[in-house]
Amino acid sequence: MATRFRGVMQSPVTPLNDDFSLDLATFERVLDFHVRTGATAISWPHHKGESLNLTIAERKLFAEAAVKVVAGRIPVTIHVSALALEDTMELARHAQAIGADGVLAITPYFWTPSPEAIHAYFVRLCGAIDLPVLSYNSPSYLAGVEITGDLMSRLIQRLPNFAGVKEASFNSEKFLEIARAALPLRPDFALLTGVEFLLPSVPLGGVGSYSAAGSICPNLCQDLFDACMEGDWPRARTLQAKMTRLWLLFRDQYPSSLKGGMVIMGRPVGPTRPPLPTASKERQAYIRSELEALGILDTEPHGW
């Protein structure tokens, strides 16, 4: 059976009021926008959703809202990574209690854990809930800490609910190492990448990605995924090039640039919590000129 976690999955930003408090009404609009514009799943709160700048109570509140608004139309996973693993465990149990479809968890922050410590962490997390657990591999943000192919094999063999990976090395060799370790053991393993890097990952067994720019350009996300799955490589190259230019635009001051871009697209979601900056008027004007140059304003939905 194919995994439910495939295609271009959207991880909504977290809308905030001007005083930086959570803006629930706008969050509900963001969720509904993603579902209506082709998201194959919702996952919240990724780093792009400012996960680490939210309190655990806030994360629970919006997790409940996500499950309620999406209402079974597509799967909802909850990103449970937190600085303290005790918080992660709490968020994971909460996700299960509110009816989420899975959780996503990165290798532990800050401590540069050994492979054995990473193994123990996923054993504990997967044992605490029955939901599918998607792992998250991001060595370039975590001082080289990664889930190697060997570790992936051990986790899959041991844990029936170790269901996939968001592989964010963006490196041919590392992605293939994980594909070779995982797919023979668990053919429905959800081998996913981040930032819509679909062109280089789909031919290696990737089945989808999380999205950086989906709140700006859902149509482009869908077209790129289709072109890759159909093996239409010339078209996929053109679309991936466009997607990568958007990533270069938003990567700078991510995710505040993304929130700035959403203003241009008629979907304002408020400021970004410090220490992250909020996109200034000048920055927004620059983003507008780039989106215009890429033709995004003509091909993507405006407003909610």
Place this chain on the structure above:
Amino acid sequence: MSAFQPGLVHTPVTPFTGDHGIDFYRLGQVIDFHRRHGADALALPMHAGESVSLSEDEKRSVLAFAIANAPDIPVIAHVSNAGSAIAAALARDAERAGAAAVVATTPYYWTPPPAMLLEHFSAIGSAVTIPLLIYNSPDEMAGTKLTTDLALKLIERLPNFAGIVDLSLDWQFMIELMTEAPRVRKNFLLLAGTEHLVSAGAIGARGLFSPLAAIAPHLVRRLYDLCREEKFFDARPAQDEIAALRQFLKADGPAGLKAALRAMGRDCGEPRPPLLPLAASVQARLADALSGLPALRHEPRGW
């Protein structure tokens, strides 16, 4: 400059005698083997050929020998050095000797910032009229790497800057490069610097520098041909097999490559100091592992 398309480029080892001299008899056999087993071009002496352990004169001799012994295919000269003037002189001599192109890494040891890289590559590129390829290998160079911005500046400066041989395997860099560079230089080339060709090929790589072609030339050729035909889904089994082979050999560098060559019946001696040969017991284990590898079942044994 007309389009330079080196295709599948084999990167031969440098065989040594028992007293660490270059074994030119064996080198002749090596070059002949590559010519008969699918090389569209040769590049030497690359790191797989222990370039860093050869004297400048030896590099010139190896190049001249290869050009004389492979008159039917292009030979690309590896001219990397720490000093810009030394690398430029090697490049100039390579052109004179009949090399089809030169290839150079970022300078050894200095971990230079982009402004220095621009000057270094400008010095090499402007010393020759044949194409210059730049070898981007951040893992081997303490993190020093090419950026798309630097590539664009080099295109502006050097009419003969033809492309990048990539070992970074970095999707973002490759996509960005192949989005920007071909706009200003139509036939700008991305070549994969290792046998990880599927992702690079999907992004737009049109060539491959392959050290493992010395061990598994048929498999490498199959991978290359499938990728050139854009059959990336069909290429995955070959890509998986080569990744398995690479995993066995990667950590040991040229010593592993030479041990594998011995196991395949093509003894090229041991690596030069400071590299150490693999211990006999490790060589035996490697030979054992390789004999069980399905990827090598149909590969040539002996010369």
